Amino acid sequence: MIARRIMVIGCSGSGKSTFARALADQLALPLIHLDAEYWLPGWAQPPRDVWRAKMMELVSREAWVLDGNYVNSLDLSMPRADVVVFLDLPRHVCLRGILLRPLRYWGQQRPDMAPGCIERFDGSFVRYVWEFRTRQRPRIMRALSTFAKNAKLVHLRTRREVRAFLADPAFLSFPKAA
Numbered sequence: 219m220i221a222r223r224i225m226v227i228g229c230s231g232s233g234k235s236t237f238a239r240a241l242a243d244q245l246a247l248p249l250i251h252l253d254a255e256y257w258l259p260g261w262a263q264p265p266r267d268v269w270r271a272k273m274m275e276l277v278s279r280e281a282w283v284l285d286g287n288y289v290n291s292l293d294l295s296m297p298r299a300d301v302v303v304f305l306d307l308p309r310h311v312c313l314r315g316i317l318l319r320p321l322r323y324w325g326q327q328r329p330d331m332a333p334g335c336i337e338r339f340d341g342s343f344v345r346y347v348w349e350f351r352t353r354q355r356p357r358i359m360r361a362l363s364t365f366a367k368n369a370k371l372v373h374l375r376t377r378r379e380v381r382a383f384l385a386d387p388a389f390l391s392f393p394k395a396a
Contacts, residue, residue, distance in 0.1 A: 221300040221370075222247070222280065227287035227358060228305030229350040230343070231315025233380065235330040237305060238285035240384055245283070250276055251330040252286025259334025270294065285330065289357050296365035303372045304358070305380065312347050 224247070226238040235251060242249035255272060258264055264272070273291040277284070277298040284295060296302060319328070323337035331337075346354075362371060374380050 221245070223277075223282055223284070223299050224301045224303060225284045225287075225295055225299040225369075226303045226305065228307065229309075229312040229354070230347050231312035231317075231319070232305040232307045233315060233377075234285050234287075234305055237303070237380060237384070238283050239330075241303075242283040244384070247281050247283050248279070250282050250284050252284065252288055253330055253335075254332045256286075256288060257332035257335045259332070261335050266290065287354075287358060289354060289361070292358070292361040293365050296361060296369065299366060299369045301370045301372060302362065302366050303374065303383075304362070306355070306373055306375050307377070307380075308375075309348065309351060311377065312350065313344070316343065316347050 224241060224245075226234045226241065228234050235253075238249060238251070241247075255276060256264065256269060263269075269288070270291055273288070273294045276282070277295045284299070320337050320339045326337055327333065327335060328337055372383065374383055
């Protein structure tokens with residue numbers, strides 16, 4: 219079976235957007251950046267019911283590469299995924315990723331971000347990344363065992379594994395989990 223719905227999850231700064239873009243290009247699948255769908259101008263958050271309705275619409279599409287892991291909607295996205303790619307990289311790698319990001323995009327909107335969300339330095343975001351392994355990762359692992367039972371899990375732990383996965387043409391075909 220050729221995967222038609224692929225989730226890319228992991229800590230901020232792990233390279234989800236870059237990986238998802240490369241995967242979508244190689245598979246000729248539509249790319250959905252959840253940050254671009256979630257955030258409102260000025261980094262405002264949508265009401266929970268509005269976000270969940272939007273997520274239901276996004277994941278009901280026939281094919282996609284979904285970049286992002288909004289924990290409060292994994293129950294909607296994971297059951298629809300054929301494959302979940304978990305970029306489970308070390309804390310220092312993710313911290314480096316988010317700390318370099320403002321240098322590259324300072325005062326601009328990133329290509330994978332919602333309109334009106336200008337790149338900035340945010341101490342609470344650094345804390346979120348620092349605490350990801352102890353706070354968010356356990357929630358993701360529970361969601362994987364609960365909601366992604368029919369999806370193939372690809373668990374990548376290093377940049378080398380990420381590069382090898384993208385370079386290996388065997389990734390184009392995934393048998394669905396039994």
